[in-house]
Each structure stands twice: as C-alpha cells, then as structure tokens.
Amino acid sequence: MFTGIIEAKGEISSLEQAGGDLRAVISSETLDFSDIKPGDSICVSGVCLTATEINDNSFSVDISNETIALTSFTGLQAGDRVNLEKAMQPASRFGGHIVSGHVDGLVELLSREDDGRSERLVFLAPETLRKYIAAKGSVCLEGISLTVNEVKGGEFGVNIIPHTAQETTLGTLEPGSKVNLEVDIISRYLESLILGREIKGDSEAITFEKLVQFGFAEKTEYSKQGRDKP
Numbered sequence: 761m762f763t764g765i766i767e768a769k770g771e772i773s774s775l776e777q778a779g780g781d782l783r784a785v786i787s788s789e790t791l792d793f794s795d796i797k798p799g800d801s802i803c804v805s806g807v808c809l810t811a812t813e814i815n816d817n818s819f820s821v822d823i824s825n826e827t828i829a830l831t832s833f834t835g836l837q838a839g840d841r842v843n844l845e846k847a848m849q850p851a852s853r854f855g856g857h858i859v860s861g862h863v864d865g866l867v868e869l870l871s872r873e874d875d876g877r878s879e880r881l882v883f884l885a886p887e888t889l890r891k892y893i894a895a896k897g898s899v900c901l902e903g904i905s906l907t908v909n910e911v912k913g914g915e916f917g918v919n920i921i922p923h924t925a926q927e928t929t930l931g932t933l934e935p936g937s938k939v940n941l942e943v944d945i946i947s948r949y950l951e952s953l954i955l956g957r958e959i960k961g962d963s964e965a966i967t968f969e970k971l972v973q974f975g976f977a978e979k980t981e982y983s984k985q986g987r988d989k990p
Contacts, residue, residue, distance in 0.1 A: 764905025
C-alpha cells in the first residue's frame, strides 16, 4: 500500500529482455535504500513492482507483459525518469490517499498552463474510467496523489505546485504524453456495493430499494417508473 507522496525520482539504468518479458534496474541518488530488502514493494511511476535485488543505490525489478501492455511502461527505455515511493509502514504519515499501485488505465495530457506559481494540467480520461473521477476527489497520476479541480466530460484538471513539478516527472511532461492513472479505490468499492453482487440470492447486496428503506435515498415518481438510479 502507498500514499501517492513521491519520495524520490529515479532513472531506468538498464532494461533487458528476460524470458519473454522485461527486467529493469532502477537507480536513484536520493532514495534511502537502507530499509529495502528483496521482496519489498516499490511504486514506480504508479506501478507496484517487487524489488528482486538491492544494491547501494539501485534495485532490480521484473516487469510482466501484462504490466507493459496496460501502463506507460509500454514505451519504457533506458534513461527514462520515474517516480519512486516505498511501501508505507503502519507508523507512516498518511499524506496523500490510499494507493494500491494497480494502474487502471492511461490518460493523455491535453494542456498545461501557468496558474499563479502553480501549473494547471488538463488530462483526457478513457470513457470507461470517467465515472470514477470527481471534482475535489483524488486521483493517482504516475504515482502522485493529486486533487481533481474540475471535471468536464472526459477532461479533468489538476494543479501541481513548484515542489511537485521539481521533484516528480510531471514537471517535464508534455501535451500528448500518456501517463498512468489509478482512480480512488473508494469509488470502486462504492460502485461494487451500490450495484450489488451479481450472485443469485445474495440478500446482503445493496440495492436502490434498500437505500430508500434506510433513508439514504428518496423514491420519487420518476424512480418508481424505473428511470432513476441512485
């Protein structure tokens, strides 16, 4: 589990084919490696990967074809910069939001412009993920926890302060680039609960009728005709 608060930038030192997928060595001069051991999870630009080897200032990971196909790693090259966050500990400050490191899809940067000392970045989300993005909600882009400022159709905007621009790869991102998106995990669980489990005879599934029964929704004439959803 991660928080979306980037600890360091890293670089893909080497990338090679290994048994049909990829093996990468990721180095960083600023990440603290003293508490990392083989088998630990590290979030690399939003993707949860397992460290297989640890050296003084680098670690190795295996990247499966599934990960390559579904993330921005599809175009990964040696020399690319990445964002790094170690897995959170029970006593860690929770500065961002719950991040699993399981990427839901890619979003495209449409524009970036100055907004005071910050920058406003506008992204386009794929249709299948738009319902999970809400104004003032949280998203994880390239491993970074960000607040959504506004949503207009498939477009959503975020602000990055100078510190975020300097300390992460978002600072050099250009329009047209595609980045990893993980939606807020809470929105996914809420959807699952509201829709109910598709198991015959599941009396615990949440339905619109139950929301009405317990006072969380109101049944109007419109909803009685089956044209309204919670």
